Amino acid sequence: MTERINISNLSKRYGATVALSGVDMGIWPGEVHAVLGENGAGKSTLVKILSGVVSSNAGSISLDEEIIRPSSIIEARRWGIATAFQELSLIPNMTVAENLLLPRASSGRFWPESKASIFERANEVLIEWEIDDISSQSIVADLTLAQRQRIELVRALSHAHCLLILDEPTAALPDTSWLFRQIRHVTSQGVSVLYISHRLNEVREICQRATILRNGATMGTVDLEGVDDEDIFSMMVGHESSHKNKASQENATNKEVLLETDQLASKMLKGINLKLHAGEILGVAGLEGQGQQELFRIFGGLHKPKSGEIKVGNKVTSLNSPRQALRVNPGIAFVPEERKTEGIFPSLSAAANISIPNFATTGWAKIVNGRLERHLAAEAASQVGLSTRYLDFEVGNLSGGNQQKVLLARALMTGAKILVLFDPTRGVDVGTKQSIYAMMRHFVDQGGAIIFYSSELSELVQLSSRCLVVYDGLITDDVAANEISEERLLASAHGPVNARKESIQEAV
């Protein structure tokens, strides 16, 4: 058997700096092959070269022993290479159908194809890939992130005849079983899959082999059966990673309550009662779209509740804008999940991005004091483990992990005592995750409080000093630190514990 795809000594420079410096790997037909590495190891560049977004400077790619050099996404697709990008590439104002059929949304030659026929063709695609909860006529912008991700995946799946490239396909998926079923389906037909994910247990579940990249070069290809996590980590980072143990287990629930809600209701929420204490990292678990997003956006001042009360520092408050949320006492700083669209100011420097909350100004004219700005920004940056040499860089040029650090540093700069973090480690590498964890722990040790949602259960288990589970707009479980386990959270996330117990009892 010959390799489906063979990559040899692939290199890519951007200007004077090297993104890839000699990547070698091969994928068998029907294999699911993982590419592992920290952010910036070169995974995205590799994906971009294979899918035709950028071209390489040196080295070769051969597909079924024929050298190829895709120079555009459409050309790559002609060879049967299709990619589901991490930063989803759907067009928000178009329907699901039009997006799915791009770039050939209309099959008519002289006359535009009728809407009905487009929807019909799209429906066939949706049915083929087992999507029954999304209408082909809905506008992409109206879908949840998880739904959009599935559409992005379906588009790649339906175009991949030789090689399917999945870049962080589960970043927004609450559940991998659908995706893995589809992957097994395509591989059974001989399609090879290049799978990129930060989640090692997923990789172990679906992939056979893994190639590890570090600093743009291949560190080696391993059979996943034969290595343990520690070996993979050490290949990725060049030394053994140290996973810190759980946050201090001391009980914070008898400390001062900083944030409290009473029967908070909105479109998705049906009466949330919660208390956030000083010194506490309150985790929130839940499947996608159970109302957690609304809850967090209410705290951030971006969404107005329909009814119910919010008490901040024991005073009933209405949070009408993020500005107001930051100004209440103690302040609330919200860090949204979409750092590109709602977080960063791409063409401002990292220092300016961090110091936005107070601008480091002096004097009555509020002139920005460059040295003070740098000093303050450097202080905040050191707390999140952001190297100070990035402070003068435009944030748009930094990697996702460093952008996230900038946003967290900004949240610290606000002086808020309550941090509201929605999926703070989404799509960031292991190293950045550890920095973020360290910062969160430090923050609550200083008397602050954090409420955070994560799509990764292991993270909730590792960090939370208490964990709430939301299901269908209600808090269905409140798990104390010593009882938190992935199994418990997962079980509660699929419905209220009591209700299920009752139904089981009834059945008995």
Added chain:
Amino acid sequence: MNPFYSVTDKQDTRQAQRLNSTTIAVLTIYGLVVLMIFGSRLVSPSLGGISQLMNVLYLSSFLVICAFGQGLVILVRGLDLSVASMITLGGVLSTTFMQGTNEGLYFIIPGILLISALVGVISGLGVTHLSIPPFIMTMAMGLIVYSVCLGFTEGTPRGFPAPMLNAFMQNKVLGVALPILLMLVFILIFTILQSYSAFGRKLNAVGNNPDAANIAGIAVKRMTISAYAISAACSALAGVLLAAYANGATLRMGDDYLLPSIAAVVVGGSSILGGRGSFLGTVGGALLLTTLSSMLSALGVGQGWKTILEGIVILVALIMLREQIFTGLQSMLKKPN
């Protein structure tokens, strides 16, 4: 210290700092202006001296002032098409109220600025609260203002600017015309305002990413409205000065400034999509456009050809200003090391 530092660190070394390329862009524009002025000596010996430089500076002061406001509006992702009408408004109001005397001058000018700023606030409100596209909102506002001027003056603006203003436009200190000095002070203050003050930072942030600015606690709508208000007031100020310069107002006095005000901002290296720009660049753009226009007039080029050549120069400048060229230049400059 985080043990993972080193790995995350290495990846970001590939990024060139764009802050430098902006500086190079601005310097290039100024270089081009100087080159054009002194180079024009080759074409005609009567051109290309200090006196022509002064002349260009003098004439560009009007454009610099209204282009500053335009630049702020563009910075917050808008576009101000009411510039021409606001210049007319400033001119008409000043000649009508001053009536050729110095009486009440110190109330009239702030009054005009206030009235025009209010007009700008209305444009800003339409953009922020009614979500009317800036293009349409300011065009409509401009039409309304122009029509009011038309009706108010019954077609022919009467009156004259205050003699003190006339004198201001004509007098010199140490051989430098007062309007040039005013422009220099204006540039100094407003460069600081746009690039080095909290206010400017907020405007930059709003233009960069309005959603993020909102979450970061910036009053996005208020900042946007203030940009429109400042732009309207700047245009009106330019109108007051123009009326004093021409010793009277006309209804069409602002027409020559609308498109150049946009061109100056864009040629000066600002992004027309907002979020990036410096006033010093805009000043360079205004100087470039004024130099070009005055040179072509001096050479006796017909109006049609003049406009064509201006268009070509703007195009060439824009193509040259594209980032790639500057990153190229940068790497050339770096090579010797």
